[in-house]
Amino acid sequence: MNIDFALSSGVMLAKLLARRLDATNASDFKVRVGDRIEASPRYLVLDLAAIEFVDSTGLSAILSVLKRLPPDGVLALVGCQKPVAELIKLTRLDRILRLFATAEEAVQALAGG
């Protein structure tokens, strides 16, 4: 999976350049994001705007990324399309992650906090 990484105001931004996050690429996603977590700040923003489909394996991969953040770390999701947002709410991941409409909003909120 191609992922664009960028650091902004102390927040790591990861933009997923794929149309789906599922069993076919979830392992790759975990490895690639995990590598960056080792050296990144405690705030990570996943930009899912391109993702049209996510399955349970994909959501579990996001959860495992959260678990690798430091205890005071925050994982935020931005740009979720409607079907993706529905499943995040359904699994209740929105209770332990933070959701924003755009990357800018997320960076502002996290860097400010």
Add this chain to the structure above:
Amino acid sequence: MAATKTEQKVAACGDWTASIRRHARLSLALPSGLLTAPELFTATALAACEPVIEGMLDTEERYTRADAKRVYYLSMEFLVGRSLENNLQNLGALGAVRQALAEVGGDLEAVLAEEHDAALGNGGLGRLAACFLDSLASLDLPGFGYGIHYEYGLFRQEIDNGSQREQPDNWLAYGSPWEIERPGEACQVPVYGSIEHAQDAQGNYTPLWLGWKLLVGVPYDFPIVGYGGQTVNWLRLFEARASQEFDMEIFNEGDYLRAVEQKMESETISKLLYPSDEVAAGRELRLLQEYFLVACAVRDMVRRFERRPQADYADFAAKIALQLNDTHPTLAVLELLRLLLDEKGLPWEEAWRTVCATCGYTNHTLMPEGLERWPVALLERVLPRHLQLLYEINHRFLAGVAERWPGDVDRLRRMSIIEESEPKQARMTHLAIIGSHAVNGAAAVHSELVKTVLVPDFYALWPEKFHNKTNGVTPRRWLLTANPGLAHLLDEALGSGWAADLERLRQLEGLADDAGFQASFAAVKRRNKERLAHLIADSARVEVDPASLFDIQVKRIHEYKRQLLNALHIAHQYLALTEDGETPPVAKTYVFAGKAAPGYWAAKQVIRLIHGLADVVNRDPRARDWLRVAFVPDYCVSLAEVIIPAGDLSEQISTAGTEASGTGNMKFMMNGALTIGTLDGANVEIRDQVGAENIFIFGLTVGEIAAIKASGAGRPAGDSLHDAGLRRVLDAFDGDRFSPGARGRFDWVRRSLVDRGDPYFHLADFAAYRAAQERSAGEYREPVGWWRKAILNVARSGKFSSDRTIREYADETWGLRSVHA
């Protein structure tokens, strides 16, 4: 008053001929020329779709403008039958289309017969749902159905050498012109998985539902045209599809077949209607079907609720009512709660209050197989988050019970949703009652039994929750359309409009003794019987005389409905005739039709027995002038529409206390048949309406049966067997009298009735049934008296219009108001 858009559209389609030709050419790509009946059916239905769809959009606009409260009727079954005739009738276009078809070289009856029944139901429960939708639309009420788009409806019944054989019913083989596929409104439905225990940022326990498999529910809308065409509601049926065309990982690994298999597995969920509750009991696929329906329905109704300008969840129950048609959709209680808690973030108390204020539950059966229980282990595997919620509901509920009845541990055990059996089971009836603000049975006597026998503990806790809503049937399909001869007679006698106000039939009472009216009424019945006689000759290969008394029992074959009691009496009559020389008071034709669940041995044996009887009786020259027996194969809605108007005597002979209501009894009454029946289900109310002198009531009452059971005396088989006639019948079944060359084929009758205690009281009721039969036959010999009674049955059938039932639901359970055009 200005014409509605629908009326304008019907008028614009005034040239039905042109419309039918246009659809034949442009929608079906058929060259000009003579069209076949199937082609004409599709072209005509598509022509009808124009005003229908216009009406549906018009109606939706009207409801939206009024910000009307809506009711959603959740049912695993909708036994719709054919739609073209009903839709044209309700649009007021039947005459115009008849003429248009004649112009293009077609015949309306032949074209109507081309439509395949939508048999998405087993019997009464599914047909009731379809009647209710008709009434909702006819009363301009915002009411809609949610169900499953089964690929295969109820099996087709073939009779092979007297035995039932099941064939798949691929009702969509040639597509349906009525359905509108809506892939853009598909719902995502997760199933299976597990709960991961996590904490949110504030340290609160936050269970996460992960590891699920995703299904997609694609809706298909079927327009429901109300009488007069002013309102067109819809029935939305969901089809299960895999979430992706293929699991790409498996596909990429080159295992194409396994990838396709996975896709097929997901789509299996809406493949097949279970042919009975017994067959469905405990099946994982059935649980998946039930959850699939409620998950799609709840998402869909919530989505519609949120389209409103101010979607405040405090208003949810003021804007939405959800009716559970029996326990099958009870998971809606859990699904709505989950959605409000997990997805909308409502606190428990508010979410639960909203669920209870929204849901209503109709109980349809006291039979054990109808009372669903799901193994807790299965629920945990398929719906782990819902099981968590179910435990929490139960915990809170039992705490309330314990507070009301301190120290009453046995009561807690009885009322718990969880049955501490091995394996542990979840009682869906309890969940439905706890999660609903209103609970009702389907006839007065049934509703009493719900309170006193089925769930007395719940009645003691919440007496105000329990109501009665006696079932009804739509007079548009079951009288106006099915019996055009009688409808015409009623128009002449009462003027038009009675089909929307069935109580007006009361005015017929004044004509009950009118010789001219009686003659016209009898002539209509005679024509209907001739029509049925043709059908019987074609399908059952039995010649019957329309002048004979048509004694009809059509319904699912089940022990409690006691087709066997009817068969015992026919055998008795035959033996009395052939051995004792006792000729019956009148010549009789006994007509049966109905399907037996494929795995229900006893019911299938009854079909075989009726065929055995028919073979012997119909061939015996000593009997054939007096008795005929016919079993019409493949009972379905469109067959019922031919059979019921031809009935003289309607057999409603279930063991008292077993039939919730019955609706066949109402349809026969409405069409001028007299009922021979027990005091069971709605028969009691039919007697109250028509008067005891106009119905043939017999047999043990609910109270008497309860007393016999309570006394532990067992069935009075010994007493009944003093009856020489009955003994002779059982002996005949033991031998080869009704199974020449196959002695003992029917010896199960004695085993079941004598050796195994006759749980449905056939023997105990036999003498009373025989006497009632004799009474009815005797009265049939006096035509003036008989037709008077038949006319009074029609005149007093107004109560049994489903419009009355729906008005009661709308006023007392749903808080729903009509939104007139």
